[in-house]
Amino acid sequence: MTRSEMLFERAVKRIPGGVNSPVRAFGSVGETPRFIASAKGAWLTDADGRRYLDYVGSWGPMILGHNHPAVREAVLEACSQGLSFGAATEREVEMAELICSLVPSVEMVRMVNSGTEAVMSALRAARGYTGREKIVKFAGCYHGHCDAMLVKAGSGVMTAGVPDSAGVPKGCTKDTLTVSYNDLKSVEALFETCGREIAAVIVEPVGANMGVVLPEKGFLEGLRSLCSRYGSVLVFDEVITGFRLGLSGAQGYFGVEADLTTFGKIIGGGMPVGAYGGKREIMETVAPLGPVYQAGTLSGNPVAMAAGLAELRTLRDTPGFYEELHRKSQMLFEGMREILKKAGSPFQINAAGSLGCLFFTDQEVRDYASAKTSDSSAYAQYFSHMLNRGIYLAPSQFEAMFVSAALTEEEIGKTLQAVQCFFT
C-alpha cells in the first residue's frame, strides 16, 4: 500500500469523501487521490516521493509555478510581523490600488476570502444597487457554492452528476434564470420578457469549469449591450480568468468591460483570497458606506495580501510574461491537436491563453450540452495513463488544464510524448 493510499484510508473515515473539496476526489477517474507533500516550479511531489508535472496549479493560483521565491519571501516577511490584526493594514490599500490600476473597469474593490464569497457578495451588491432580484447565469458556469448559484453549475457539480445540490431551498434559486452559454438569442428573449427585473447577468468570460469553452464572437459584447440597455449589472466572474489571460483579465483580452468583477485564485498567490470590485457607484452601496451588508473577520489578511501582492507584481513586472506563457501554452495545445489529427481522432481541444481542455467528443464544444457529450470513461483512461507517466491532470473531464510559467519546453515535450503514447 502506498502512503497516499494509507492517508486516504484515514481521510475517508473523518473527512467526507476523504477530501476538503469534491474536485480533489479521484472517484470519477477511478483512482485514489495522490496526497501532495510539496511542490516546486512545475512539479508536485506526493507523499510517496513520486514526482508529477502539474497541470492543475492549485486550480489557477500557481501561474508562476509552485513555491515561487518572490511569493514565498513576501509571505515569510508578513508572517514575521503578525498573522492577523482584524484592523486596517497598508497592504490592503496597496492591493486595492494595484487591482484598480490593472483592471480599468474596477474603481473600488473589497477583499474577501474565497471566490464563492466574492460572487455571493457581488450579486448582493448588484441586487442592492438595482433594487431588482433576478440573476441570469449560464449552464456549466461555476460561480462557487453559494445557494443561488448551484443551478446547472459546472466543475465538481458536473462530475458528480448532481444537477442541483440537495439542501438548497427552492426559494434561494427561484430568481436564478439559467441560459445556455453562447446563446445570446435566449438572453435577448429573456430580457424582452423580464429585463427590468434582472439585477445582474453573471458569466465566466471564458467558461473554465465545464472544460474550457470560449465565448463566441459577439456573445460577451451582446451581454454588455443588453445589460447597458436594461440597467442590469454585468458581472464577469474572473476567478479563473483574472490575471490569467492577461493583466486586465478576460475583459482586457476580449475588450469588453464588466460593471462588477469577481476575483479569486491568482490574486491570493495560493492563499485563500477573493475580491469583488467594479464601478464606484455600485461599490458605494457596500457597508459601511451603503446599505448592502458584507463583512469578513479575516478579509484582507496581511499574509494573504502579501502573497497576492507579490504574485500580481511579479506578473506585472516580468516583461513579456503573458506572451511567453501563451507561446508555451500554444506549443502544448497545438502539439496535442497535431497528435489527435495524426491519429485520426475526432476529439476536440479548446484553448484560450494558458487554459485548455481535451474533450473526448467529436462534437464542437460551445456550451454545457456539448461539453456533456464527452466520454468521461475515456477521459478516466487518459487520466490514469498520464498519471502513470508522471503527468498530473485534473481528475475530471470538466476542468481546465492550467499551464504555468515554470513549465519548460522540455517538459511540454515530455507531456506531448505521453499524450502521443495514449493515442497510438
Ligand SMILES: *Cc1c(COP(=O)(O)O)cnc(C)c1O
Ligand atoms: C473556483 C471558482 C469559484 C469559487 O471560488 P472558491 O475560492 O473555490 O470559492 C467561483 N467562480 C469561478 C469561475 C471559479 O473558477
